[in-house]
Amino acid sequence: MPTERQLTVDQACYAIGMLNIDRRIDKVIVHHTWEPSAVDYRGISTVASIGRTHARWWPIRNDHGYHVLFGPSGEVFFACPWEKVGAHTRGHNSHSIGVSYIADFGGGPGERAPLDNPATYAGLAAGQQVVGALCDRFEIGADEVFFHSDFSSKTCPGTLMDRGEYRRAVIDFMNGGLKVVLLPGSNVIACRPEIEDGVARVDLRPLAEALGYEVYDHITDQGKIYLREGGDTDD
Secondary structure: OOOOEEEOHHHHHHHHHOOOOOOOOOEEEEEEOOOOOHHHOOOHHHHHHHHHHHHHHOOOOOOOOOOEEEOOOOOEEEOOOOOOOOOOOOOOOOOEEEEEEOOOOOOOOOOOOOOOOOOOOOOHHHHHHHHHHHHHHHOOOHHHEEEHHHOOOOOOOOOOOOHHHHHHHHHHHHHOOOEEEEEOOOEEEEOOOEEEOOEEEOOHHHHHHHOOOEEEEEHHHHOEEEEEOOOOOOO
């Protein structure tokens, strides 16, 4: 039964934040597909084809080996169900999440040069943001984000990829988000607002106001938005 589902980065990060699974997760392992590469990418049909290939390789599983895949333009695809152990890194599947870029970042079988460059691959940052959301959800640090090559003689996710740079980018997405603080009590809620032309756009604002909270915008001076209970309502 197909399990692929396409999402935007924001949708994926929100869904990850809502995950409730029993399986212990202590690392995220990053891959590239090599074949197909970005030039072969045709949207979710490519992802489905990868799933069928994995099903042939592991007929007992009959599904994807990766939990998440990233397209060249930042598309996000959920594949293997979260609660199910993946099949992406021998000896390290039980307590990990496997993610993969649909790309050839170098080092695959044969002598061909890398077909994709991480520096110009538009989907790279999308993957880093989703990996940051996974780290936040499962309360693991960026030092628990590994490349497949850390556990194998393979070069995956490619000779052009740098693990240190990748981890630093993940940290930026983990720690760069603003916070919502509920008063009284100072409960902190992680969120991912955007600032456009100096204007804060936060998905929680209309919900907060609808519930009767007063909203205090301190993004520019504190990087936070405060919600105070007890605002005026029509009730």
